[in-house]
Amino acid sequence: MKIICLLVCFITCAAQAQTNFVNGYFIDNQNIRTDCLIKDQDWKNNPTSFTYKLDRESQVETATIEDVQEFGISDYSKYIRQTVLIDRSSEEIKEMSSTRAPENNKETLFLMVLVEGAANLYGYQDGNLRRFFFSTQQNDSIRQLVFKSFKIDKYEIGTNQQYKQQIKVELPCEKITDKQIENLGYNKKDLLKLFNIYNQCGKEESDISTDQPSVYQRKSRNLFKLGLRVGLGHDMVAVKSEVSYYEPMETDYKITLRLGAELEFILPFWNEKVSLILEPNYKSFQSSNLGESGMEVDYSFIEIPLGVRYNFYLTPSSTIFLNAQYAVVPINRGNIHYKNQYTDRKMKPEHHNYIVAGLGVKIKRFTMEARIGTQRDVSIPWESEYKSTNIILGYHLF
Known part of the structure; x- marks a missing residue:
């Protein structure tokens, strides 16, 4: 969680430091041309106004369609x-x-x-x-x-x-x-x-x-990107029964390995800051502390997070990004083995879908992301939760 908080602060500062004002001009109703800096919003819909500055140090002003007969950016x-x-x-x-x-x-x-x-x-x-x-x-x-x-x-x-x-x-x-x-x-x-x-x-x-x-059009870019992803997780499983003499149990936090790929489609507007991402990956979790009373977990699953990424461009080759995804878990297998003096029970995991958020940085083809997911139920019929925080490294093939 500390990593997430630090990245949130870093992204906030970076976003505020970014400038979208680029060289442009406008011609007013008196046919007077003014060279200025116009905020490039890469409009998806045709605008009815725009904001500009006369120079880097000037205050931001707004011009509307009533005042301007023509304007251009670069x-x-x-x-x-x-x-x-x-x-x-x-x-x-x-x-x-x-x-x-x-x-x-x-x-x-x-x-x-x-x-x-x-x-x-x-x-x-x-x-x-x-x-x-x-x-x-x-x-x-x-x-x-x-x-x-x-x-x-x-x-x-x-x-x-x-x-x-x-x-x-x-x-x-x-x-x-x-x-x-x-x-x-x-x-x-x-x-x-x-x-x-x-x-x-x-x-x-x-x-x-x-x-x-x-x-007049922007230089075309490859809007599709494919990358490989490998990460380490810090995970644990906890279970709880409604029956009072089945005491709640939880595993220790374990380091887990995740392997996957990421397909990204960059939306061709808003300065290409927003993209859709699909990231199928495989993960496995094992923990054994059974004895006379304890719990053993052997659990693996394939999940497919689908979501949105927002990019903060720092330089042409470096980016900070924020992800929000909904993870679907179509395949899972394994057992949760719970044992105490009253019961010796094995339960099959049934992973529920959940929401994840990630903050990361991309430098050229390499990415690093800190990601946390919402707690989700993994066993039936008992109440349970699976907690996971991940550090994910990636490499874009194209």
């Missing part, structure tokens, strides 16, 4: 204020419209600029709502690329894929085939690829190398 994020027609029809079946045509509302939004060139592509997200917009050199008004699901009847759902026709008509290019448009998905990856093809359409090879369209 060379990978740019937003522009536009008043557009947007269809917010739901893709959820319970809330789905029965109208095929888009049901537009006029709104003023910060649109994320995805690519700029002969044709510009913009993105907007609000929860589960995703919409894309575009403009061209021939028509600089920003319009929505129309995609909508709708109910035909109680059992059938149709889709309005007008965006394919819009692209075919307004982005003519000999390098874009009808089959490409037919297979075009309404997603960022497919649309970016097609708009980049169009923006290079008709150019000579020498021009392509010197006149590239502006693409």
